[in-house]
Amino acid sequence: MPITNDVRTAFRLARRLLRSRSQRRQLTRRLSAEQPLVPGSIEIAVYFADGPVNMYQVRQWYAPLAELSRTHPVAIVSRSPGTMLTLLDEAPVRSVYARQVVDLEQFVDEQAPKVVLYVNQNARNFQMMRYGRMWHVFVNHGESDKMYMTTNQFKAYDYALIAGDAARDRLDEALWDYDLDRRAIAIGRPQADHFAGEPPYPHDDRTVVLYAPTWEGDRAAAAYGSIASHGTTIAERVLASPRHRLVYRPHPRSGVRDAEYKAAHERIVAAIAAANTADPSAHHVFDDGAELGWQLADADVAITDISAMIYDRLAVGKPLIVTRPVAPEADVDERGYLAAANWLLAPDADDVVARVDAAAHDAEELAQLQHWVTRYFGDTTPGTATARFHDAIERLLARWHEVARERQGR
CATH class of the missing domain: 3.40.50.2000 (Glycogen Phosphorylase B;)
Known part of the structure; x- marks a missing residue:
């Protein structure tokens, strides 16, 4: 049995390696046809370090990000070749591939985003969070009462965009010495303003x-x-x-x-x-x-x-x-x-x-x-959550400019 397990493990690893190499070759061809970003053109970055299996987490933000991009340039930063290929096919905003830390450094140096949004708690988030002079903001990929929603990792971010009163009370009870008034901003569920698609069945009596x-x-x-x-x-x-x-x-x-x-x-x-x-x-x-x-x-x-x-x-x-x-x-x-x-x-x-x-x-x-x-x-009147999301981004950008002026005056 151990020998059989070893063979299966080796087979899975070999298959994964071949798939990764194929994806990287495809991605090289796709990226060569992309227009390079103009330096300083991205104001809001969405950092997503996961592979394709967790794409559902960033997909939930596609429509709100597309609307936000009308007023503030947005890009999704990917660390995975498989994810990047998918983003190139379907994302409604620009996607940036940063497989290695040096690629991430280049993106930060050239674009200097003011706000970085995070949709999950991937450990590789810290590779982006090492950079200052930008706000690191946890937006999550859903609202729930799961233990995930009260993790002490919230403290690692400058701000968190939360859904409403339930989320606020949950964090207040779970986290010690966390300044909710300053760091948590309630926006509702902007995704609900953009429910997509039509049912693939007839409207009948069922x-x-x-x-x-x-x-x-x-x-x-x-x-x-x-x-x-x-x-x-x-x-x-x-x-x-x-x-x-x-x-x-x-x-x-x-x-x-x-x-x-x-x-x-x-x-x-x-x-x-x-x-x-x-x-x-x-x-x-x-x-x-x-x-x-x-x-x-x-x-x-x-x-x-x-x-x-x-x-x-x-x-x-x-x-x-x-x-x-x-x-x-x-x-x-x-x-x-x-x-x-x-x-x-x-x-x-x-x-x-x-x-x-x-x-x-x-x-x-x-x-x-x-x-x-x-x-x-909170108020679920159509459009209200989207307006609160945009207001939160404007508030963060205003605060960024305020801090930048203060530091320049030192």
């Missing part, structure tokens, strides 16, 4: 159920994923109902660490294909596309795990069911919305159709949702 589970997690405390515990049963029951339509949108990392989790995911995908073959009018959907928006806005009822998808759906103000993690070690913070969540336990997944129908017509639950929408995101 109740649309969005099942959007997270991945299995990298440790017991973060084992929120429900695909293996709830998911196959949810899919079977919804697919079997002629009155319902399933939209299955799993986290992109589902199954990367756990073979059982991956197998359960694959069974759901196969079941959707089989159901559509048996009844082409059903139009069930396996959704792994880059666009996020229509899924949240159109579904009659959403079923999610403990993840940012809860809060993206919450901003829509429509019925929501949350799966209860089966792992006893999973850290569930029930001081916020989760205290009032409509929980689905694994043994209750058999009754998911009835639960969906009840949630779709529960006026009291909908009224309660509106309270939580305001607590987490």
